[in-house]
Amino acid sequence: MLLSDSNPSANQHSRREFLKQSSAAAAGLAIPYVITSQALGNAHRAPASDRIVMAGIGLGNMGSGDQGAFLGRGDVQYVAVCDARKHIMNAAKDRADKHYQNSDCKPYADFREILARTDIDAVHIATPDHWHAIQVIQACIQGKDVYCQKPETKTLREGPLMVQAARRYSRVVSGGSQRVLEDYRGVVDRCWSGELGPIKSINVNVGPLAQQCYLAAESTPEDMDWEMWLGPAPWAPYNSKRCDGNFGTSGNSWRSYSDYSGGGMTDWGAHHFGGATFAIDVRSMQPEEVLYHEGDQGPHLTFKYPNGILLTHNCPGKENMQVEGTPGEKREAKPVPSYKGQGGIYGDFIECVKTRETPFRDIEFAVNSVAVSHLGIIAYQLKRNLKWDAAAQQFVDDPQANRFLDYARREPWLL
Amino acid sequence: MEDMDKVLDTLRGLEWGADLGPLAAIDQMIADAQGKAEATAELEKAMLSVLGSASAAGRDFICRRLVSVGSAACVPTLSGMLTQAETSHMARLALEAVGAPEAAAALRTAAESATGTPKIGLMGSLAKLKDGGSVTMLAAATKAADATISHAAIWCLGQIGGAEAVAALSGITANDDATKLAVADALLLCADRLLAEGNNAGARDLYRKYTGEAQPKQVRLAANKGVLASVRR
Numbered sequence: 001m002l003l004s005d006s007n008p009s010a011n012q013h014s015r016r017e018f019l020k021q022s023s024a025a026a027a028g029l030a031i032p033y034v035i036t037s038q039a040l041g042n043a044h045r046a047p048a049s050d051r052i053v054m055a056g057i058g059l060g061n062m063g064s065g066d067q068g069a070f071l072g073r074g075d076v077q078y079v080a081v082c083d084a085r086k087h088i089m090n091a092a093k094d095r096a097d098k099h100y101q102n103s104d105c106k107p108y109a110d111f112r113e114i115l116a117r118t119d120i121d122a123v124h125i126a127t128p129d130h131w132h133a134i135q136v137i138q139a140c141i142q143g144k145d146v147y148c149q150k151p152e153t154k155t156l157r158e159g160p161l162m163v164q165a166a167r168r169y170s171r172v173v174s175g176g177s178q179r180v181l182e183d184y185r186g187v188v189d190r191c192w193s194g195e196l197g198p199i200k201s202i203n204v205n206v207g208p209l210a211q212q213c214y215l216a217a218e219s220t221p222e223d224m225d226w227e228m229w230l231g232p233a234p235w236a237p238y239n240s241k242r243c244d245g246n247f248g249t250s251g252n253s254w255r256s257y258s259d260y261s262g263g264g265m266t267d268w269g270a271h272h273f274g275g276a277t278f279a280i281d282v283r284s285m286q287p288e289e290v291l292y293h294e295g296d297q298g299p300h301l302t303f304k305y306p307n308g309i310l311l312t313h314n315c316p317g318k319e320n321m322q323v324e325g326t327p328g329e330k331r332e333a334k335p336v337p338s339y340k341g342q343g344g345i346y347g348d349f350i351e352c353v354k355t356r357e358t359p360f361r362d363i364e365f366a367v368n369s370v371a372v373s374h375l376g377i378i379a380y381q382l383k384r385n386l387k388w389d390a391a392a393q394q395f396v397d398d399p400q401a402n403r404f405l406d407y408a409r410r411e412p413w414l415l
Numbered sequence: 416m417e418d419m420d421k422v423l424d425t426l427r428g429l430e431w432g433a434d435l436g437p438l439a440a441i442d443q444m445i446a447d448a449q450g451k452a453e454a455t456a457e458l459e460k461a462m463l464s465v466l467g468s469a470s471a472a473g474r475d476f477i478c479r480r481l482v483s484v485g486s487a488a489c490v491p492t493l494s495g496m497l498t499q500a501e502t503s504h505m506a507r508l509a510l511e512a513v514g515a516p517e518a519a520a521a522l523r524t525a526a527e528s529a530t531g532t533p534k535i536g537l538m539g540s541l542a543k544l545k546d547g548g549s550v551t552m553l554a555a556a557t558k559a560a561d562a563t564i565s566h567a568a569i570w571c572l573g574q575i576g577g578a579e580a581v582a583a584l585s586g587i588t589a590n591d592d593a594t595k596l597a598v599a600d601a602l603l604l605c606a607d608r609l610l611a612e613g614n615n616a617g618a619r620d621l622y623r624k625y626t627g628e629a630q631p632k633q634v635r636l637a638a639n640k641g642v643l644a645s646v647r648r
Contacts, residue, residue, distance in 0.1 A: 116593070118631075141600050143633035168603060169633040170640065212479070214472060216432020234475065234504060237431050383446065400449070403482055403512040408543075410504045411536030412563055414570055415543075 045074035052353050053121045055080035057111045057135060059092035060245035062149050063126030066176070067092055069346040070124060071099045076350060079120065082108040086223035109225055111135055115142040122353050125149060126176070128245075128260045130233045133158035134415055136173060136363070140165035147349045149176035150270035151262065152366045156374045157406035159367030160393055161415065166363050172352045174359035175366025177274045178345040181338065184275035187321050191279045194333040196325025199280045201310035203318035204272045208249060209377055210256060210263030215239035232409035233259040262373055269373035270366070273311075276321060277372065280309050281334075283365040286390035287311065287372060290379040299383070301376050306390075313376055378404045423465045429473040438476065445483050455484045463492045474505055481509035487517040497525035503533040507540045519546045527552055535567040542571035550575060554583035566597045573601025576608045581621065599625055599634045606641055619645040 041047035054076050056067045060083070070076045078096045083089035089107045096105035108114050114123065115138055122145040125135050129151055139146045146166075152175045153159045166173040181188075190196055217237030220226045226238050236242065236259070246253045247267075254260040255267050262269065277283050287303035301313040312318065325331075339360050341351025352359040371390075378401055379386050387396035395401035409415050418440060425437045441458075448454035462477045462484075469477060474496075481489050493510055496502035510518040523546065526537035538556060541549040549571070556568035569587065572580040584602050589595040606621035618641060625638035 140633070141596065143631055164607075168607065168637050170636045171633070212435075214429075214431055214433065214435055214476075216430075234508070236475075382449065384449075400483075403514075406511075406543075407482075408504065408507040408511045408536070408540055411532040411539070412567065414535065414539035414567060 041074070048077065051075055051077040052350055053077050053079055053119055055082070055114045055117075055120050055123050056092060057082045057114060057123055057125045058127030058131070058149075059083045059088050060085075060126065061247070062176075062245075063124070064088075064092060064095070066124045066126055066147065066149065066346070067095060069343070070350075071096060073343060073346070073350060075354075079104065080106045080108060080114050080117065082111045082114050084109070084225040084229040085221075109228065112138070115139055115144060118143075120144060122146065122172075122349075124176075128229075128243075128254045129154045129262070129266065130260045131231050133162055134232060134409075134413055136162050137165040137415075140169045140171045140173065143169065143171070145172040145349075145353045146363075147174050147176060147346070148363070148366075150274070150366065151266040151370045151373065152176070152270070152363065153370045153374070154260075154262070154266075155406045156371060156393065158415065159371055163364045163367055170356070172349065172356065172359060173363035174345070174349040174352070175270075175274075175361040175363060176345070177271050177361060177366070179271040180274035180278050180361060180369075182344070183271065184279060184321055187275070187323060188279045188336055191281070191323060191325075192334050192336045194331040196323060196327070196331070197329040198326045198331050199309055200324045200326060201312060202276045202280050202324070203312040203315045203320065203322045204269075204276050205314050205318070205320040206268045206272045207264045207314065209265050209380060210249070210258035210261050211251070213239075213242055213257040213259060215242050230410070232413035232415065234410055262377055265377055266370060266373040269376075270370050272320065273372040274361075274366070274369040276311055277365075277369045279321070279323065280305075280311070282307065282309060282311075283368060286368050286388065287375060288388055288390065290375050290386040290388065292379045292382075292384050292386075294383075299380060301379055303372055303375065311372065419461055423461060426462070426473045426476060427465050427469050429470050429476055431472050433472070441480060445480060448484065456486065456488065459484045459486060459489055463489055466492055467495075471501070474502065478505035478509045482512040485509045485513045487513065487515040489513065490515070490517040490521050494521040494525065497521065497537060498529040498533055500531065500533055503529075503536055507536055511540050511543060514544060519544050519548070522546070523549055523552065531561075532563075534564060538567055538571045542574035545575055547575060547577060547579070550577070550579045550583060553580075554586075557583065557587055562593070566594065569594070569597045569601050573604040576605045581605050596631065596634070599630065603634070603637050603641070610641065610645055615645040 039048040052075060054070050056063055059067055059081055071078050081089055081092040093105045093107045097103050114120065123139050124147040125132060126149040127135060132148055132152055136146050136148050191199055216239060218239050220238040229243055241252045242254060242257060244253045249255045249264040249267060256263060261267060282305050285305055288306050289304040291302040293300050295316060297316040300315050303311040337360060339345060339348035340357060341347040345361060348360045375388060382401060386401055389396050422438060422440050444458055448458055462480060466474060466477050489509060493506040496506035510522060522537050522540050526534060526541060529537050538553060553568045553572050557565050559565045572584050584598055587598050589598050602621050606618045610618035622638045622641035622645065625634050626642060
């Protein structure tokens with residue numbers, strides 16, 4: 001990645017440390033009247049010294065929702081926003097300023113300036129998928145904790161690099177699928193309670209794959225930094241459908257196009273495969289084999305896990321999240337992991353930022369489940385079976401498939 | 416062959432927004448050629464024959480297909496695109512996938528002479544290919560006046576690692592915090608790799624550089640964790 005040429009101070013105290021010291025000093029000097037009620041906090045608001053200082057990168061559809069969730073927390077002080085589109089960036093600043101009734105939220109056109117700020121503890125990232133890896137890794141290097149929207153990765157190669165950065169710098173990095181725990185709880189409970197016996201398989205129905213984009217050039221809106229929006233993706237002319245942040249995957253949004261997304265296979269796949277891998281308790285693994293099947297009702301896949309459990313994709317006749325257990329056989333019940341703190345997945349993240357515990361949707365689990373999507377995409381593209389060595393992060397004796405592990409980032413972005 | 420000529424003509428003049436229907440034949444041919452060396456080579460040759468005269472969208476389309484069917488045979492043609500800002504990325508897209516020694520050599524040669532952002536991209540591709548032969552060039556690039564180039568070179572040396580890269584990184588005199596952090600990140604990555612290879616003493620020497628109070632908190636954490644791991648193993 002391209003490191004910032006801005007100037008983060010290596011030995012500067014963090015804002016929280018500064019506030020703590022200032023408060024102590026002020027108490028010693030018997031001048032408590034300089035501390036405002038806002039800084040002291042109340043029943044709904046932590047004192048300033050205990051708040052997590054946050055910023056947002058990418059504040060469109062998902063990002064604005066994330067911002068709202070963090071703004072609503074009394075233990076967060078939201079101080080900066082960044083987006084390649086000025087009107088989105090300004091709207092996000094206005095939301096924060098209105099919430100705090102001040103004008104302190106600072107807008108940035110370049111995320112590197114936010115990451116270089118030493119007073120910021122954590123960022124939430126909701127840029128298009130092709131940006132996630134670079135921004136998450138750079139945030140870790142700069143000492144930030146990260147809440148990253150799903151799908152967390154755009155390619156197989158990105159995942160381990162993100163996990164390594166999080167681990168190297170002891171950062172809390174949470175993926176952003178709340179549905180993994182909240183939407184499929186019934187299935188998860190039945191699997192983890194032992195009610196179904198040992199699990200044989202689960203099915204996920206999701207799609208479609210992303211398509212290539214050769215949309216015609218349109219004039220770039222004045223408030224759009226198109227070079228920054230494209231970032232590491234191949235150059236292409238501006239087209240409103242190419243970069244629209246709506247949730248469709250059929251051609252009128254960036255989620256439709258393979259330079260920025262894996263299509264429904266990763267976008268909804270992050271939720272569905274995330275929920276399925278949680279239910280069958282393979283979050284810490286990746287499949288070792290992908291079987292490609294042709295059939296009257298279209299192609300479908302079977303992922304084989306090292307422990308023998310199968311995950312099928314679009315299997316004809318099977319419903320989404322349909323589980324096959326082993327009736328009559330016993331499986332020991334296990335307690336279902338859940339969020340820490342209060343406030344769903346956002347509260348889980350903030351609690352872990354405070355306690356340095358591992359969040360429910362730890363980046364490693366997120367990477368493993370999105371890897372299912374990526375493996376599936378490559379199997380569908382090559383229309384054949386694949387063998388995957390998860391430890392080596394390589395397809396086994398398959399140089400052709402290994403060509404699709406990643407892509408060259410457009411300069412000056414590196415990964 | 417007549418069909419192929421039509422397809423190649425379409426490719427030459429392809430514009431953004433054009434109907435891609437006529438080009439579906441190429442993707443079908445690529446799918447059919449999978450595992451067949453001769454058919455793949457023919458496709459590669461045909462697309463290379465129009466690459467030089469193709470429009471920007473045509474070049475984009477061809478280079479993406481070379482990710483699937485490219486071989487050492489496409490290196491000479493792609494080499495000519497590597498140092499120009501308009502064409503460099505697409506050429507790298509194909510060459511990274513080809514990954515043959517010829518591809519790395521072409522990237523290295525181009526990186527020596529390239530300037531500006533193409534140089535950064537070329538260095539990045541070489542780092543991704545873990546090209547040990549690039550270390551001398553990258554070490555020189557760390558001294559570039561343009562911070563975007565020098566920081567990119569530092570990052571690439573960290574990705575490649577090894578004794579020469581460590582020596583080059585250790586010799587950098589960083590005067591600003593951004594450069595200090597870039598060097599620290601690169602050397603911590605080298606240290607992690609040494610540790611994974613079982614060179615605990617070598618890793619520990621690098622980690623110890625970054626355990627001091629003057630380092631950013633996250634760097635100190637990484638370094639102290641590394642020192643502990645190097646003692647325990």
